[in-house]
Amino acid sequence: MKKCALALTIISAIAASNTALAENNIALGVYGGSTGVGIGATYKLNDRINLRAMANHLDYSDDATVDYYDYDFDLKMSSVEALVDYFPFDSGFRLTGGVMFNNNDFTGSGNPNVNGLVEIGGYVFTADTVGQVDAEVEVRRIAPYLGVGYGNTFKGSALSVNADLGVMFLGRPDATVRASGADNASPFIRNRLNEAARNEERDVEDQLDRLQYYPLVRVGLTYAF
Numbered sequence: 001m002k003k004c005a006l007a008l009t010i011i012s013a014i015a016a017s018n019t020a021l022a023e024n025n026i027a028l029g030v031y032g033g034s035t036g037v038g039i040g041a042t043y044k045l046n047d048r049i050n051l052r053a054m055a056n057h058l059d060y061s062d063d064a065t066v067d068y069y070d071y072d073f074d075l076k077m078s079s080v081e082a083l084v085d086y087f088p089f090d091s092g093f094r095l096t097g098g099v100m101f102n103n104n105d106f107t108g109s110g111n112p113n114v115n116g117l118v119e120i121g122g123y124v125f126t127a128d129t130v131g132q133v134d135a136e137v138e139v140r141r142i143a144p145y146l147g148v149g150y151g152n153t154f155k156g157s158a159l160s161v162n163a164d165l166g167v168m169f170l171g172r173p174d175a176t177v178r179a180s181g182a183d184n185a186s187p188f189i190r191n192r193l194n195e196a197a198r199n200e201e202r203d204v205e206d207q208l209d210r211l212q213y214y215p216l217v218r219v220g221l222t223y224a225f
């Protein structure tokens with residue numbers, strides 16, 4: 001949130017130095033979409049360019065059965081955006097570019113749902129030998145953003161609806177998988193469990209590879225002052 005406060009302070013400082021505040025150069029808004037719910041501020045630099053600073057948050061939890069394990073998943077997405085909107089025509093259509101500062105966290109914990117043999121990362125162990133499996137996935141903390149949108153809060157009525165459609169370039173996901181049974185296993189079994197965990201990490205990264213291009217779909221309601 002410190003980055004968001006800084007971005008909003010910069011926009012406010014720019015606006016404060018402008019002698020044309022009466023011309024509706026500042027807008028505040030609320031948003032919802034694939035990055036969660038958020039708030040934002042927009043500053044009209046000129047008739048073609050707006051500057052935006054936004055903060056978003058999303059919490060999501062679920063459970064699922066994967067092979068021999070029952071998993072609990074938690075997704076926490078927090079991001080701060082610094083965006084530039086360019087209006088090439090005398091309409092609401094805009095081109096948008098900027099940077100996303102992400103603090104996203106995806107974790108999962110699984111326990112065996114059988115008492116016999118289980119397979120993990122191409123190796124077979126007893127369920128007691130593997131124990132609980134914990135996984136965490138991380139993506140790039142600073143991600144470029146490119147997109148298009150429609151709606152210019154400074155044209156028409158003070159209250160307006162707008163939309164964004166674009167892509168966040170998060171980079172290839174980085175997965176970490178760990179089996180708790182490795183803590184008390186013999187050196188030979190510990191090495192096998194660690195090798196199995198590395199194989200699982202590669203499988204998870206391959207399955208989530210498409211998320212390196214994360215789609216942003218969002219609508220917002222803004223009010224210009």
